Amino acid sequence: MEKSGKGVALLSRPEINIVWLKRDLRSQDHEPLAAAEAAGIPYLILYLFEPTLLAHPQCSLRHNQFIFESLQDLKKTLGVQGRTLGICYADAVVVFSEILHKYRVKRLFSYRESGVQLSWDRDKEVAQLCLQNNIEWLEFQREGVLRGIQNRDGWDKAWFVKMHSPLINNSFDPDLTLDWKHKFQIPETLKQAWSAYPAAYQAPGETMGWKYLKSFCEERGRNYMRQISKPLGSRYSCGRVSPYLAWGCLSVKQVYQYVKNHPNAANNKRAFNGFLTRVKWRSHFIQKFEVECEYETLCINRGYEHMDWQRNEAFIKAWKSGQTGYPMVDANMRCLHATGWINFRMRAMLVSFFCHHLGQDWRDGVYHLAQLFLDYEPGIHYPQFQMQAGTTGVNTVRMYNPVKQGLDHDPDGEFIKQWVPELREVPTTHIHQPWTLTPMEQQFMNFELGVDYPLPLVDLESSGKAARQRIYGHRKHPQVQKEKQRILKTHTRRIK
Numbered sequence: 063m064e065k066s067g068k069g070v071a072l073l074s075r076p077e078i079n080i081v082w083l084k085r086d087l088r089s090q091d092h093e094p095l096a097a098a099e100a101a102g103i104p105y106l107i108l109y110l111f112e113p114t115l116l117a118h119p120q121c122s123l124r125h126n127q128f129i130f131e132s133l134q135d136l137k138k139t140l141g142v143q144g145r146t147l148g149i150c151y152a153d154a155v156v157v158f159s160e161i162l163h164k165y166r167v168k169r170l171f172s173y174r175e176s177g178v179q180l181s182w183d184r185d186k187e188v189a190q191l192c193l194q195n196n197i198e199w200l201e202f203q204r205e206g207v208l209r210g211i212q213n214r215d216g217w218d219k220a221w222f223v224k225m226h227s228p229l230i231n232n233s234f235d236p237d238l239t240l241d242w243k244h245k246f247q248i249p250e251t252l253k254q255a256w257s258a259y260p261a262a263y264q265a266p267g268e269t270m271g272w273k274y275l276k277s278f279c280e281e282r283g284r285n286y287m288r289q290i291s292k293p294l295g296s297r298y299s300c301g302r303v304s305p306y307l308a309w310g311c312l313s314v315k316q317v318y319q320y321v322k323n324h325p326n327a328a329n330n331k332r333a334f335n336g337f338l339t340r341v342k343w344r345s346h347f348i349q350k351f352e353v354e355c356e357y358e359t360l361c362i363n364r365g366y367e368h369m370d371w372q373r374n375e376a377f378i379k380a381w382k383s384g385q386t387g388y389p390m391v392d393a394n395m396r397c398l399h400a401t402g403w404i405n406f407r408m409r410a411m412l413v414s415f416f417c418h419h420l421g422q423d424w425r426d427g428v429y430h431l432a433q434l435f436l437d438y439e440p441g442i443h444y445p446q447f448q449m450q451a452g453t454t455g456v457n458t459v460r461m462y463n464p465v466k467q468g469l470d471h472d473p474d475g476e477f478i479k480q481w482v483p484e485l486r487e488v489p490t491t492h493i494h495q496p497w498t499l500t501p502m503e504q505q506f507m508n509f510e511l512g513v514d515y516p517l518p519l520v521d522l523e524s525s526g527k528a529a530r531q532r533i534y535g536h537r538k539h540p541q542v543q544k545e546k547q548r549i550l551k552t553h554t555r556r557i558k
């Protein structure tokens with residue numbers, strides 16, 4: 063049989079595989095890398111900064127900085143093993159199409175991504191390109207998250223089986239390395255911005271991820287449960303592995319097995335078990351988003367789409383910049399701007415204050431926090447944000463009173479004074495409610511409320527009451543009730 067000119071040209075191209083890194087920036091316990099190695103033909107390892115995805119409002123400079131620096135760390139690790147890592151600045155289809163001009167690509171290996179709609183759409187385009195070019199795309203399960211499931215039957219068991227399965231000990235054969243000179247260089251201005259990593263953020267990369275995990279087990283984790291909600295204490299005593307998990311510098315299985323099997327586990331049962339429970343929650347939330355990524359833009363319980371939301375630009379601006387007049391809210395927002403991390407309770411309080419006390423639509427705040435969290439993970443972020451906003455219709459709505467949270471978790475106002483320096487001279491007795499200072503007291507402190515620090519945006523008692531009426535009142539809406547059944551069936555375990 064005669065081959066066409068095009069066919070001959072295609073067959074004369076070298077046959078290769080590709081490993082496409084996404085949120086898996088590590089060299090160990092990496093299934094796609096192991097599969098490419100086992101395939102025995104040369105393969106490219108690629109990370110793509112995709113302009114179309116980077117333009118999505120979820121993205122921020124700090125994410126790109128973390129990724130860029132984690133890639134430098136990975137490059138070093140792979141370099142020691144004689145491997146190269148290609149970093150491109152172009153959309154996936156553009157890069158893969160270019161590779162096809164030079165190589166015959168047999169297989170594409172990657173992890174599955176439980177991302178926003180835009181990344182699903184991109185994946186569909188890549189799948190189409192693979193189909194047209196006879197490329198087999200092998201996507202591996204990430205985080206114990208399953209694709210295509212209709213309900214949670216058997217999910218917990220499958221998660222534990224996955225977590226207890228052996229870790230992959232990746233090795234790299236230098237003979238399989240490929241050095242592809244490409245034209246998709248990161249523009250110089252971006253490169254400069256991405257490599258100027260602020261010291262106030264957690265240091266990026268696989269190597270640092272292990273340092274945090276080890277120090278948690280060896281020392282920091284001892285008081286985990288006692289400190290978990292304290293804005294100051296939690297910075298030391300929490301795991302602080304979230305950015306490394308979010309960008310895949312550590313795998314969930316590595317973290318799970320390391321903590322579970324650590325010699326200190328027996329003496330720190332409550333702390334380590336509390337930590338491991340949350341590691342499972344992580345996958346639980348990502349699983350929800352994997353099944354319904356519409357949570358990014360639509361209420362989990364679609365019945366809440368009928369609720370009236372207001373938009374007050376001044377409120378939104380004040381919340382975003384930490385100028386609400388509520389010290390605990392403002393300190394947390396400013397700390398987040400500066401460091402990229404606050405604990406779970408403080409995140410929940412920020413959302414609760416925004417959606418309940420300020421009465422704003424969760425959609426007007428959700429990308430702001432996504433951009434600020436160094437550990438932004440869509441699968442956790444949107445479901446958690448909506449849980450705190452009260453739009454699931456299945457969870458108890460918790461309204462966090464920022465004054466109470468301050469009194470309970472920062473009684474001396476130490477955290478507040480660190481992040482809201484305008485209040486440094488305010489005595490502990492008034493630090494959580496500076497509006498209770500009399501004009502005379504303010505004068506003694508050389509401080510004027512409404513000038514040096516804002517007056518509170520709302521009255522907590524009346525705003526809380528109005529929010530309860532709005533949210534609980536709407537719970538009775540027939541569509542909320544109908545949706546509740548659908549949500550329970552899809553996202554929770556069946557009670558036998």
Ligand SMILES: Cc1cc2nc3c(=O)[nH]c(=O)nc-3n(C[C@H](O)[C@H](O)[C@H](O)COP(=O)(O)OP(=O)(O)OC[C@H]3O[C@@H](n4cnc5c(N)ncnc54)[C@H](O)[C@@H]3O)c2cc1C
Pocket residue numbers: 300301302303304305307308337340341342343344345347404405406407409410413435437438439440442443446447450
């Ligand atoms: C509105 C809101 C948005 C959030 N967005 C994110 C996000 O984008 N990315 C993110 O990683 N976490 C998010 N969280 C969950 C939680 O606040 C962080 O995971 C945690 O603060 C990370 O710090 P840590 O690593 O010290 O956690 P630890 O307390 O040490 O917990 C260990 C790990 O368990 C997981 N985890 C902990 N708490 C939760 C939780 N409540 N739900 C799901 N997984 C959890 C994380 O992966 C964490 O790294 C969000 C919470 C809220 C209320």
